[in-house]
Amino acid sequence: MSSKKYFYLVLFIFLVAFLVWQSVKPMMIFVIDEKFARPMEVTVPEGLDSVSAQECGGCHEAIYREWSQSVMARAWTDPYFQTDYDYEDQPQNCLNCHTPLVNQQEDLVLGFKDKAKLKPILEPNPDFNSELREQGVTCAVCHVKNGKIVGPFETDNAPHPVTVDPTMTSGMKPCEKCHVVSGNRWDTFYKMSPCGTVAEIEESGQELDCVGCHMPPVKRPVVKGLKARIGRRHLFWGGHVPKQVKKALRVEYQSFIDEFEKTAEYKFTLSNVGTYHYLPTGTPDRYLTLEFRLLDGTGKIMKEKTYKMKRYIMWRPFIIDLYDTRLPYNKPQEYTFKFSWQEEPPSILDVSVRYHLLDEKRRERIGYQNKEPIAYPIYEEKIFFGEKYHKRHFPE
Ligand code: HEC
Ligand code: HEC
Ligand code: HEC
Ligand code: HEC
Ligand code: HEC
Numbered sequence: 001m002s003s004k005k006y007f008y009l010v011l012f013i014f015l016v017a018f019l020v021w022q023s024v025k026p027m028m029i030f031v032i033d034e035k036f037a038r039p040m041e042v043t044v045p046e047g048l049d050s051v052s053a054q055e056c057g058g059c060h061e062a063i064y065r066e067w068s069q070s071v072m073a074r075a076w077t078d079p080y081f082q083t084d085y086d087y088e089d090q091p092q093n094c095l096n097c098h099t100p101l102v103n104q105q106e107d108l109v110l111g112f113k114d115k116a117k118l119k120p121i122l123e124p125n126p127d128f129n130s131e132l133r134e135q136g137v138t139c140a141v142c143h144v145k146n147g148k149i150v151g152p153f154e155t156d157n158a159p160h161p162v163t164v165d166p167t168m169t170s171g172m173k174p175c176e177k178c179h180v181v182s183g184n185r186w187d188t189f190y191k192m193s194p195c196g197t198v199a200e201i202e203e204s205g206q207e208l209d210c211v212g213c214h215m216p217p218v219k220r221p222v223v224k225g226l227k228a229r230i231g232r233r234h235l236f237w238g239g240h241v242p243k244q245v246k247k248a249l250r251v252e253y254q255s256f257i258d259e260f261e262k263t264a265e266y267k268f269t270l271s272n273v274g275t276y277h278y279l280p281t282g283t284p285d286r287y288l289t290l291e292f293r294l295l296d297g298t299g300k301i302m303k304e305k306t307y308k309m310k311r312y313i314m315w316r317p318f319i320i321d322l323y324d325t326r327l328p329y330n331k332p333q334e335y336t337f338k339f340s341w342q343e344e345p346p347s348i349l350d351v352s353v354r355y356h357l358l359d360e361k362r363r364e365r366i367g368y369q370n371k372e373p374i375a376y377p378i379y380e381e382k383i384f385f386g387e388k389y390h391k392r393h394f395p396e
Contacts (some may be wrong), residue, residue, distance in 0.1 A: 022317030030194040032117040033181045036096040043147035051140035059223045063234050070236040075136030087366040092120045097178040104133040134232030175210040195283045214368040246378045263340040272327035279327040284311045285358035293338040293350040307335045346385045353379040
């Protein structure tokens with residue numbers, strides 16, 4: 001063999017071996033950003049016994065009630081998170097967003113064994129508090145800095161020291177540590193970050209008012225008995241709250257029916273009218289479907305078709321965002337359903353848009369035994385064919 005051929009053969013073998021390695025090596029699907037490389041230190045503010053949400057809730061009742069029903073409070077106990085965390089062999093790093101305070105974690109992070117910060121050096125944490133861990137993204141994560149409570153306004157009434165932080169009242173500052181992180185590395189050609197978060201805004205460079213939309217304003221006393229102030233509800237509604245998702249979607253359609261040729265075409269237009277990020281955003285597991293089902297007089301399916309609005313990602317040998325069919329803000333997308341018939345015309349066209357928290361296949365793979373449904377309808381329409389009316393139905 002000539003030395004040139006030999007050179008190419010070796011190169012080829014290297015390349016194949018490299019691709020095989022890329023395809024089987026253990027893989028962390030995201031890059032560890034400085035923002036969430038370590039857990040957060042907090043000092044209990046003077047005048048308080050602890051930073052537990054229950055203690056804050058003793059005085060800030062309404063906020064406590066809202067927060068306890070939100071996904072923030074479930075960031076650790078959420079069975080979907082728990083299953084996924086086990087499936088991934090419990091990487092410490094997940095905790096820096098799901099239970100971010102030092103004392104919410106069983107281990108202290110002393111440093112890292114590798115440059116990518118995927119392998120932390122751990123030591124048991126003597127001050128680990130399992131009750132605090134149950135609270136997930138607890139009050140102190142957003143409100144305690146340097147032993148003081150940070151909040152939006154001046155006050156002399158509080159039993160704890162306060163610092164005013166004007167960046168809390170709007171924008172994405174209080175959220176970006178966990179929700180707006182990027183993931184660039186030489187072998188990842190994707191724009192996705194841990195759990196997806198709100199990755200698409202990285203491209204647009206826009207500043208989104210997360211606080212404005214996810215914490216709606218309300219006038220009420222911050223503590224019972226004091227004068228009312230304009231503050232914000234701690235709802236954090238997202239994909240787990242159907243009415244929040246419905247708010248963002250507009251559906252319109254046109255029909256073109258040719259009774260002579262016996263053909264019909266329905267053009268559906270779906271628009272994201274309610275959120276500046278994509279619909280849906282967050283983890284790449286989330287997606288929407290638009291489903292058409294054409295039934296004959298006996299209820300038998302004559303034709304069906306499903307469109308998916310989701311991120312398509314190749315994981316191996318490299319992570320690459322292939323394409324993305326989700327709904328960007330205010331860019332209506334069109335979907336068509338065509339059919340024809342011979343003798344009997346169809347009876348009903350059933351159309352629905354459904355929100356999926358995750359895919360059935362993925363649910364099975366990670367072994368998540370869901371108690372809540374993993375998908376739900378956000379729009380349903382039965383079009384009675386041949387009759388000159390249709391019935392709109394928005395499920396509650
Ligand atoms: C003993 C009652 C009490 C407890 C416990 C308490 N607070 Fe307060 N807090 C208050 C009062 C009173 C105010 C002032 C309200 C006003 O002026 O309208 C206040 C104000 C605040 C503010 C607004 C301050 C600002 O500068 O904008 C925040 C935020 C806050 N508390 C968070 C917390 C958190 C988080 C905890 C738990 C770690 C907590 N509080 C525990 C009574 C309490
Ligand atoms: C994910 C971050 C986050 C968490 C968790 C959180 N808050 Fe807040 N909180 C905020 C932001 C942002 C504001 C500022 C809203 C505004 O402009 O009034 C705020 C405002 C407040 C205020 C000022 C009054 C008001 O209504 O705006 C109080 C009091 C408060 N939070 C208490 C709490 C308590 C108690 C908890 C836990 C039960 C908690 N927060 C959990 C982000 C958070
Ligand atoms: C310390 C990290 C952290 C911070 C800071 C944070 N979040 Fe979250 N957020 C999470 C985690 C983790 C979850 C998912 C919880 C779970 O496992 O279900 C979540 C869930 C949510 C959801 C619900 C998603 C769904 O599909 O239902 C919304 C909405 C949300 N956050 C908004 C906000 C906003 C707005 C802010 C800023 C005011 C914020 N978050 C700050 C970590 C954070
Ligand atoms: C204009 C209002 C608006 C703004 C601004 C906004 N959101 Fe949303 N967000 C929504 C609505 C409405 C939904 C429910 C529709 C949906 O599922 O996307 C939602 C859903 C979510 C979800 C659940 C995942 C999903 O899409 O189902 C997360 C997480 C979230 N938002 C985080 C954020 C963060 C972080 C920011 C700031 C960077 C932000 N949002 C800014 C309105 C908004
Ligand atoms: C940079 C912060 C961050 C890190 C690190 C992180 N997450 Fe998340 N996670 C989030 C945020 C923010 C959400 C909410 C987004 C959404 O609901 O779509 C979330 C949502 C989730 C959800 C969906 C919860 C639900 O019920 O909808 C699962 C499951 C999850 N994370 C698992 C993990 C696992 C496992 C790890 C570690 C391998 C991890 N996360 C690491 C921030 C993070």
